[in-house]
Amino acid sequence: MKRFLMGSALALAGGGAAHAQSSVTVFGVVDLGVQYTKGEGGGSVKALSNGGLSTSRLGFRGTEDLGGGLRAGFWLEGSLNPDTGTGRPSNSNNQASGAGTAGPIAFDRMSFVSLSHQKFGELRLGRDFIPTHYNSIYFDPFNANGVARAGNLTFAGAGTGPLPTGITGSNTASYWLPAGLGGFYxxxxxxxGENDSTAPNRDDGNFAGARFGFASGAFDIAAAVTRTHFNATAAIGNYTHANIGGSWDAGFAKFFALYNKVTVKLAAGTVRKNTAEIGAHIPAFEVGRIRVSYAYLDDRSDESLRNANGMPRNRDDARQFGIGYVHNLSKRTALYGTYARLMNGGQARYVVSGGVAPAGGRRSSGWEFGVRHLF
Incomplete structure (x- = not known):
């Protein structure tokens, strides 16, 4: 990371009257690999993969000490597609109508301004990850990245992919508890959604959520819930995502568990999906770790919701197994390899990240080998 101290510039701008210390940090990740994925009945793809270990990104963050324990700050962080030299799209209003397209760099991950106090916590205004996604990051052994991420199943909303507020939210205000609460956070x-008050969908994209947890020593556990309003259609409706996860570092291995419950109230009935995942990190060769996980999705949707062949969607269950290895060449550079196999039931068409969707009820699999560098 590269740090630029701004105090002298502030002093010049303020004629020597600046009293606060400010700093700006430029940071990022470049993560690329080779990937092969196959969807039975749907073909296969050989590709240069992106973000198999950590999401490629470019970011800027800064803080200013205002005195008395009060600090101002900002955070701008955008996903990158270094294989093509583009940025990833953002979403302006938490709805399908606000979806952008890949192209110039957009600060799709985080873009907020903040005020914080060491005793009273932090207030953020802008774009950020939603509460439930923080559990997906911390309690998935694959950190919500790569072909074996739990998100292949847990991000599923009405279909096999996430809804607009499944990962990040725009136009948000959030409050974060201060540190030093005896392990509680x-x-x-x-x-x-910033819709016109006269529009029929005036509440679409409005959401609220929270996350609370406790961490002490080797243990960490947290529960979260987020609920988004959408007028009910065949593809979207009021969306509730709740999860609970935890980790335990036993020394010889670090264990993870994550349980997700998703409900989407469509016009024709209610989608209900419950997903459970367990996994571990196992130290290996002094500078590496083996990563393993197993996840199961249980679809409990209403009988009124049917697939194209008439089969009830509540038979569209899925299972996924993932295994990988990370070898640290230094504190900033790592080599990695991952394999995932996803078994669909019924007419489910869940797919490993970056893969081709299989035929209904068929398998999806993939492997990737890559290098990640932090700066």
Whole structure:
């Protein structure tokens, strides 16, 4: 990371009257690999993969000490596609109508301004990850990245992919508890779709959520929930995502568990999906770790929701197994390899990240080998 101290510039701008210390940090990740994925009945793809270990990104963050324990700050962080030299799209209003397209760099991950106090916590205004996604990051052995990420199943909303507020939210205000609460931590967030009050969908994209947890020594556990309003259609409706996860570092291995419950109230009935995952990190060769996980999705949707062949969607269950190895060449550079196999039931068409969707009820699999560098 490269740090630029701004105090002298502030002093010049303020004629020597600046009293606060400010700093700006430029940071990022470049993560690329080779990948092969196959969807039975749907073909296969050989590709240069992106973000198999950590999401490629470019970011800027800064803070200013205002005195008395009060600090101002900002955070701008955008996903990168270094294989093509582009950025990833953002979403302006938490709805399908606000979806952008890949192209110039957009700060799709985080873009907020903040005020914080060491005793009273932090207030953020802008774009951020939603509460439930923080559990996906911390309690998935694959950190919500790569072909074996739990998100291949847990991100599923009405279909096999995430809804607009499944990962990040725009136009948000959030409050974060201060550190030093004896291991307790948490945050609450609201967001708005910013629709005209006279529009039929005036509440679409509005959401609220919270996450609270406790960490002490080797243990960490947290629960979260987020609820988004959408007028009910065949593809979207009021969306509730709740999860609970935890980790335990036993020394010889670090264990993870994550349980997700998703509900989407469509016009024709309610989608209900419960997903459980367990996994571990196992130290290896002094500078490496083996990563393993197993996840199961249980679809409990209403009988009124049917697939194209008439089969009830509540038979569309899925299982996924993932295994990988990370070898640290230094504190900033690592080599990695991952394999994932996803078994669909019924007419489910869940797919490993970056893969081709299989035929209904068929398998999806993939492997990737890559290098990640932090700066």
């Amino acid at each position: 948490g945050m609450a967030m609201i967001g708005t």
